[in-house]
Amino acid sequence: MQFYQKNKKFLQVSGMIVATSSVGWLLLEIRRTYKILNNILDTSIVNFLEPPKYPEFEADLDDSFIFSNWIKMHDVQNAEPHSIWKSLKFTYARQLINLTTSDNAFVRDKIIKQLATITNLENWHYSYLSQLIDAKTAIGLARTKSADRRYFAKPPFMYVGYTHEMLVSSMKDLLVALNRKSSHSCMEYFINKAFVDQDVEHSFIDHESTSSELRKLIKTATDILPLCLDSLLHHCALNGNAKDIVTLNGLPLLMEIYNRFQDNFEVKLKLCNLLSNISVYPDLLGEIYRSGWITVLSCWLNECDIRLSATAAKTLANLDDNNYNALYPNKIYVLHPLHRLNETANVDVIFVHGLLGGVFFTWRQKRRSKFSNFFSTYGFKKTLTDVQSKLLRTSDPIVREFIQDTEVTDQLEFDQVGHDFEFVLNDIPITTNVEATGPYTCSGVNDCITQAQKDCYTHTMCWPKDWLPQDCKNLRILGINYDTSLSMWAQICPNEQRKATIEERSDEFLSKLLAAGVGERPIIWITHSMGGLIVKNLLWKAWGSGSEVTKKICSNSKAIVFFSTPHIGSRVANLSPPTALLLWPSVEIQELREESVGLIKIHENFLKLTKQIPLKVISFVETKSTLVTAMKFNLQFVDARSGNPSIGEYFEVPQDHLGICKPSSRMSFLYQKVVHLIRDIVEKTNQEKREEYEKLWKL
Known part of the structure; x- marks a missing residue:
């Protein structure tokens, strides 16, 4: 006992050292054992031996789909051992995916948001999880801003070995098959003229009524595939034939065109519009998912160009069953929100452009050639001069710190300028x-x-x-x-029965807005x-509706x-009669004539309406x-x-x-x-x- 009392501190320190060393030795042995066992079997084999959680998903998965993901995996043998934390997150993600089959949309939405927060896993983790995720879950993740894009399975490569000529031939076969299902003179003319050097199974009549603009486009085209996409878009928009593209297995062909034209913005926009037309048929979600388009749409959703991001957002929203029965048909675009948000939309704000306008350029910010006001001075103050930039690159830390502190102090002082001002707005009305x-x-x-x-x-x-x-x-x-x-001279398709009058457009937009869920909120x-x-005419027609x-x-x-x-x-x-005969004004121009009977009637109805509802x-x-x-x-x-x-x-x-x-x-x-x-x-x-x-x- 006396020995313990005399050497108490020494014994305690020795015990702690021995205990710590034992724990360290044990962890080292565990690490060595894990490494030995890990090298015995490639863990990526689990992706093939362990069955997916969804048998129907495994049945729909073809060999090329699995192989394309497997060849992109990192060699696990050469990789560092996964941390316990990543393994736990991977296990947690698998359990969450099991719950995404819930019939409750609210629960499924919460689970997808939680799944999107799981990040920084290994590539093989995401590759494995992508085989477990079903189409509905993929749509939810694609519309979630923070979701890792590796959650989405890579598309199959059905046409990867095709030459350009073979790809053009496949596109020709698709257009011919589409025209068989729903014949149209523009499609017939395009097939005959665009593939003049190829054998076309059916010889179509060269319609004299086909627009000369189409002839010019075909003659001046350097590559026929982008023009084929234009023909597809036109064909789908006229008769609602978008579903036939999927039926005829056209989605993998379009994916191959995307892979070869990834740097061509116009091609991407055409493909996105095609997918938008297809998305009005939610039952085609499975085909769209298996062909890999959800992955592409999720990338387009984050593009800075609104033409692509808004169209992708609309497409994904149409395929999302959590979108509260809102379907955005052709000509209706979602400007906000592009992603799933936590906040609830209580008010709809709808923008409608005018003659020769467009949703993507009518509402742009006006450019100013130069700034000579308070804000230009502010902007100049925030921009470092060349001299300051050189000083900031100096090797002397004292000088660099002094310049930085001075810049911050000056900026803070300048920020206080104008706080007690009352600024007159621009564009003040004169009457x-x-x-x-x-x-x-x-x-x-x-x-x-x-x-x-x-x-x-x-x-x-x-x-x-x-x-x-x-x-x-x-x-x-x-x-x-x-x-x-x-x-009317500029029409690209003379046979198109375009809804051009105010009355026709009002009916068309009324039905499409109803499909988008407009009317359920202010x-x-x-x-x-x-x-x-x-x-104005749309509101009057809605008010007089029996529904x-x-x-x-x-x-x-x-x-x-x-x-x-x-x-x-x-x-x-x-326009005078001779001028009108020469210019052949469109229906829109004819309706916009001053003192037009139709416009006066529309305005009278609108004034009556404002007496019925507080507008x-x-x-x-x-x-x-x-x-x-x-x-x-x-x-x-x-x-x-x-x-x-x-x-x-x-x-x-x-x-x-x-x-x-x-x-x-x-x-x-x-x-x-x-x-x-x-x-x-x-x-x-x-x-x-x-x-x-x-x-x-x-x-």
Whole structure:
């Protein structure tokens, strides 16, 4: 006992050293044993020996599909042993995938979000998991922003050994088969002219009515495959033949075209539009998934070009059964949200462009050639000069630290400039009516000041997509996109029965908006030019409908914004008989003539409607002429007399017809007026929902 008391500290330290050494030795032996056992058998063999969790998925999986994933695996023998943490995450991911078969959409959505948070696994982990994931889960992961793209199985390579000529021949066979199912003169002409050097099984008639534009396209094309995609798009859009592409096993062929034209944006856009047309048939999800297109769509969803990202978002949303029965058909686009979000959309904001416009360029930010205001000074202050950049690269840490501290101090001081200012907004109206209200200024502490500083040095092709979600919450933003023309001479397909009148477009958009679930929540309409006429007529038709579901589109409409809408027509559309005979004006131009009987009737019906439902109306009208570059002279398309609907707030803004819907920054009066309108309606909607919940809670 005395020996222990004398050497107590020595014995304790010795015991700790022995215990620590034993634990270290044990861990070392475990590591060595694991390495020996791991080298005995390649763990990747488990991917083939252990059956997938879903027998039906294994049955649908062909050999080329598995092989294409196996050849991309890293050699496990040469890899470092997996950490315990990664192994645990891998096991957890497998258990989560087992739960994704739940019939409860809410539960499945939560599981997919949790699955998306599992990151930094080994490549063979993801390859194994990709074979367990079913099509519905893949769609959910593709629409989740943080999901690792390695969750998706690689597509099969059915045409990888084909030469270019063999690929063109396969495309010809597909077009011939499609034309057999649904014959069309444009398709027949294209097959005959595009494949003139090849044997075509059936000789088609060279229709004289086929457009000369098509002949020029075929003659000047350097590669026929992109033109084949145009022909496919045209064929699918006319008669709804998109489903036939899948039936005839065309998806793998399209995938091979994508693999060979990955650097060609126009080809990718055409392929994405084709998939968008196919996605209106959700029962084809399995075929789309097995051909590898979900992986490609998930990549396109994150593209910076809105033309590709919005189309991919629409396609994935159509295939997603968690999309609450909303289907986005042709001409209807989702601008926000592109991904699955936690926030609930309580208000729909729908943008409708006008003549010769488009959802992807009508609503772009206006470019400014130079900045000579407060914000340009701010931007200059944030940019380091060449001298400062050289000093920051100096090897002396003291000098570098001094410059950095000075720069930060100056920036903080400069940021305080203007906090006690009241800034006058850009695009201030020069004439208003008595009902008109602001805002006309913005406080220096408002967020729009900071945002406007950034807007001066960035450019957005769609401010509804990039700006509105940041400034207004709980929104679903949709855009309607449709083709228009000035003359009948420019038609690419003379046999196409295009819906061109305002009446026809109203019927078409009404049915498509119903399919997208519009009418179930409050609606705000933002329109430009002819788009306002279509919306007015659409609302009147919805109000007069015998269907209660259709009538909701009108009764739930809370506001409409007109950007230079010619309510009673435009003088520019007035053509003398000889000029009309020469130019052969399109149906759109004929309907937009000043004092048109049809337009006057539409406006009278709209005024009647506003007496039945509380609809807030805001109108912006141009005061400047628009430079028509082709003709080299100025035209004012909409004057104050035609642009004033005689109801609601009215503003005459110093902009031309094209620029009136394109704010240069968030400091524009045009943008701030729209934002304040949306915020007011969202706040009222949220307040009504809160009151409903309180009533239910009391019950």
